[in-house]
Amino acid sequence: MSENQNIGSLSGHSKVVSNKKMTFAERIYLPAIFGGFAITLSHFFKKKVTVQYPEVKRPFSEIYRGKHVLKRDDEGRERCTACGLCALACPAEAITMIAAERKEDEMHLYREEKYAAVYEIDMLRCIFCGLCEEACPKEAIFLTQEIVPSNFHRNDFIYGKELLVEPVDKRVDISKRQTPEVLKFKLDKNQSHNT
Amino acid sequence: MDGSFILYKIILASVILLISLIVAMYATLIERKVAGFFQDRLGPNRAGPFGVFQPLADGLKLFFKEEFMPGSADQFLYILGPSLTMMIALLTSAVIPWGNSLSINGVEYSLQVADINVGVLYVFAILSIGVYGIMIGGWASNNKYALIGAVRAASQMISYELAMSMAIIAIVMMSGTLSLKDMVEQQHGMHWNIIYQPLGFLIFLVCAFAECNRSPFDLPECETELIGGYHTEYSSMKLGFYLFAEYINMFISSAMIATLFFGGYNFPFMDDLNLSHNALTIIGSLVLFLKISFFLFFFMWVRWTLPRFRYDQLMRLGWKSLLPLAIVNVLITGFVIMIKNHL
Numbered sequence: 246m247s248e249n250q251n252i253g254s255l256s257g258h259s260k261v262v263s264n265k266k267m268t269f270a271e272r273i274y275l276p277a278i279f280g281g282f283a284i285t286l287s288h289f290f291k292k293k294v295t296v297q298y299p300e301v302k303r304p305f306s307e308i309y310r311g312k313h314v315l316k317r318d319d320e321g322r323e324r325c326t327a328c329g330l331c332a333l334a335c336p337a338e339a340i341t342m343i344a345a346e347r348k349e350d351e352m353h354l355y356r357e358e359k360y361a362a363v364y365e366i367d368m369l370r371c372i373f374c375g376l377c378e379e380a381c382p383k384e385a386i387f388l389t390q391e392i393v394p395s396n397f398h399r400n401d402f403i404y405g406k407e408l409l410v411e412p413v414d415k416r417v418d419i420s421k422r423q424t425p426e427v428l429k430f431k432l433d434k435n436q437s438h439n440t
Numbered sequence: 441m442d443g444s445f446i447l448y449k450i451i452l453a454s455v456i457l458l459i460s461l462i463v464a465m466y467a468t469l470i471e472r473k474v475a476g477f478f479q480d481r482l483g484p485n486r487a488g489p490f491g492v493f494q495p496l497a498d499g500l501k502l503f504f505k506e507e508f509m510p511g512s513a514d515q516f517l518y519i520l521g522p523s524l525t526m527m528i529a530l531l532t533s534a535v536i537p538w539g540n541s542l543s544i545n546g547v548e549y550s551l552q553v554a555d556i557n558v559g560v561l562y563v564f565a566i567l568s569i570g571v572y573g574i575m576i577g578g579w580a581s582n583n584k585y586a587l588i589g590a591v592r593a594a595s596q597m598i599s600y601e602l603a604m605s606m607a608i609i610a611i612v613m614m615s616g617t618l619s620l621k622d623m624v625e626q627q628h629g630m631h632w633n634i635i636y637q638p639l640g641f642l643i644f645l646v647c648a649f650a651e652c653n654r655s656p657f658d659l660p661e662c663e664t665e666l667i668g669g670y671h672t673e674y675s676s677m678k679l680g681f682y683l684f685a686e687y688i689n690m691f692i693s694s695a696m697i698a699t700l701f702f703g704g705y706n707f708p709f710m711d712d713l714n715l716s717h718n719a720l721t722i723i724g725s726l727v728l729f730l731k732i733s734f735f736l737f738f739f740m741w742v743r744w745t746l747p748r749f750r751y752d753q754l755m756r757l758g759w760k761s762l763l764p765l766a767i768v769n770v771l772i773t774g775f776v777i778m779i780k781n782h783l
Contacts, residue, residue, distance in 0.1 A: 281745040285478050295482040 307421040310373045310388040313366055314417045315410040318356050323410060324385035327361035334380035339370035357383075364409060368393045368402040378422070387419040453553050456533050463736075464687035465495040471687075471740050478744040502680035510673050514580040521577025522674065522681035528570045529688040535559040536695050537621045539705045539725035542718050551725060552621055559620035560608055563696065564601070567651060570689070571597040574653075574660060577682070578670035589669025592751070593660035596650055599758035600657075604647035606766030607640040610773040611700060624704035629711065632703040639769045641701045643762050648693045650758070653686065655743040662748055694735035695728075702731050 270276050296303055305311075316324050327344035345362035347355045354360075371393075378387050396402055411417045469484065469491060476483025484491040509518060539551035556562060571594055578590020611633055615623050627633055634641050650657040661669035671682045698704060705724030715723070749757070 278746065282741065285741060285745045288480055289474075289477045291480055293477070293482050294480050 305390045307390075309390045310375045312368075312389055312391040312393045313371075313377070313404075313409055314387050314389050314391075314419070315364065315406065316385050316387060316417070316419065317411055317413065320353070321413045322354060322356040323360060324356055324383045325361045325364065326355075326357040326359050326383055326385070327364075328359075328382065330380040330382060331377035331386055334376045335371075336374060336376060337370045337372045339367045339372075340377060341365045341367075361406070364406050366404050366409065368404055369399065384423070387417070387422055389417055389419070448549060449553060452549075452551070453534070456538065456553060457530060460530060460533050460688055460691060461684075463691045463732075464684055465499070467687040467690060467736055468498065468683070469494050470736070471743075474737065474740040475744060478741075499680065502677050505676040507678075508673075508675045510582060512582040513673065514582070517576050517580035519678070521573050521580055521670075522678045522685070523573075524576060525570070525573025525685040526681045526688075528566055528573060529685040529692065532563055532566045532692045533695070535562050535620055536692070536699055537624050537704055538728065540717075540721040542721055544718075550621075551721065555619060555621045558618045560612060560618045560623075563620075564605060564608075567604075568597065568601055570651075573682075573685070574670045577674065578660075581670070581673035583673050585666045585668070586670050586672045589660045589666045589672070592666075593653060593670060596653075596657065596659060596754065596758075599755060600647040600650035600762070603643055603758060603762035603766045604651065606763065606770055607637075607643040607647065608700065610637055610640045610766075610770050613770070613773050613777060620699055620704075624699055624706065627703040627706050629706060630703075630708045632701065632706070634701040637701065637769070637773070639765065640773075641697075643766050643769065644701065645697065646757075646762060648697060649739070649742065650754075652689045652693050652739070654690065654739055656746040656748050657754060658748060659751060659754060690736060690739050691732065694732040694739070697735050698728060698731035704728055 318324050327342050329342060329344075332338075332340040332342060341363070342361045342365070343363040344359055347358045347360055351360075373388065375388050393402070393404075472494070473483035473491070475481075484494045487493040487497050509515065534553040535556060537550075537552040537555070541548045541550045543549070574593040575590045578586040578588075578593070581587070611623070612618060614633070614636060615626050617623060617626075623633075649655075653660050659669075660666075661671065666672070671679055674682060705721070705728040707724065707727040710720060710724070713720070
């Protein structure tokens with residue numbers, strides 16, 4: 246093979262530019278324009294892809310990462326112990342908390358002797374990455390399928406405990422997110438966040 | 441010139457004005473609907489069934505928007521611009537024959553506001569001052585984008601008006617009249633001008649798009665380069681006037697195309713139906729509106745099919761393709777008429 250022979254492109258996708266003269270039909274453009282009309286008209290009668298949102302909802306993935314929930318344990322006590330690992334793990338620094346010590350008469354409210362008196366997530370900062378639930382050693386915070394609704398004021402996007410902690414009578418099912426693999430991973434003491 | 445005649449003309453003019461406005465209003469909705477359908481979407485469908493109240497909501501929104509005027513704008517011209525555009529857009533509808541005549545109690549009532557014997561010239565005169573509204577608005581805004589848009593609009597109008605007039609001259613030569621009413625009468629039945637002047641029709645159609653500043657000739661207001669062009673600085677109902685005038689222009693252009701080339705209110709086999717004169721007139725008017733609706737749809741169809749021209753392409757098409765073609769069309773028409781007269 247001589248050196249000046251065309252060896253072709255490496256990717257195999259390139260095309261040789263053609264500088265051939267346009268034919269009369271191509272130069273008046275009308276056939277091409279009518280071809281375009283046919284294409285657009287075919288789309289006019291196609292099935293529409295629009296989902297009528299509030300009435301029709303697309304199915305969510307079972308492990309969709311939406312609004313957070315702060316879980317209670319089986320006796321209805323808050324699991325969160327205000328260790329701050331979620332806030333530390335949060336790449337958007339959306340989580341703020343103030344810890345408090347549990348009193349004698351609050352045994353039925355909080356599971357551990359330390360609890361979060363204030364727990365706030367700024368939903369405008371949150372990127373819903375799920376690192377908080379990954380970091381949590383107490384299985385206290387999870388992301389749910391619920392969507393954070395829109396609001397008129399920025400302050401309304403800072404969700405406190407009243408919005409995050411699950412109601413005792415309306416538990417949130419997170420079993421789909423708590424697979425055996427996840428639990429095993431969380432118990433693994435070799436992982437840095439569990440030590 | 442008795443009182444009832446004047447009263448009738450006033451009522452007719454008001455009705456036509458109202459119809460133009462309503463058509464333009466709903467053209468905005470249809471445009472959005474059609475745009476949606478062409479893009480596999482549904483378009484606005486929340487305000488009322490199928491979104492029929494959307495134009496009202498849009499209008500209301502425009503009314504309640506802040507009325508902003510740039511500090512460096514020329515106040516008088518700034519207000520004159522949209523008003524002029526709107527007024528001129530509505531003027532053309534006076535000479536278009538919207539139907540034949542209705543005879544009530546033996547009196548003939550023509551469904552045309554003014555059957556002036558220079559109807560075609562009148563339309564061209566109005567069309568060519570139509571660009572003043574855009575020019576004045578773009579100039580008064582004191583904004584470079586608005587000015588560029590205005591200059592583009594002006595040069596585009598000049599370039600395409602020539603070819604458009606030439607296309608019409610061929611029809612004028614054929615029919616031997618400047619009155620739109622007579623032109624329509626001559627296309628009675630199936631003798632539509634489109635059959636005798638297909639090239640003229642093509643030229644007129646392309647030029648009509650350019651005159652309406654519609655895509656693919658929407659260079660004066662192209663969003664990507666000129667952020668709205670001549671109406672960049674306009675807000676509230678002044679902007680509404682500009683946008684509204686564009687739709688009225690579309691409506692009038694469609695009416696002109698239907699009148700000049702598609703027989704106006706004539707429809708095939710209209711003599712074989714054995715209907716009364718009044719019934720024929722009413723059906724004819726409906727047929728005319730059907731034709732207009734099709735061309736309105738065609739305007740939108742083209743908008744979602746063809747990309748915008750580059751400016752030099754626009755000028756080349758206007759001066760180097762359409763104008764020579766239109767002149768050739770006039771020559772051919774003249775030649776054919778000459779041969780016909782000598783046979």
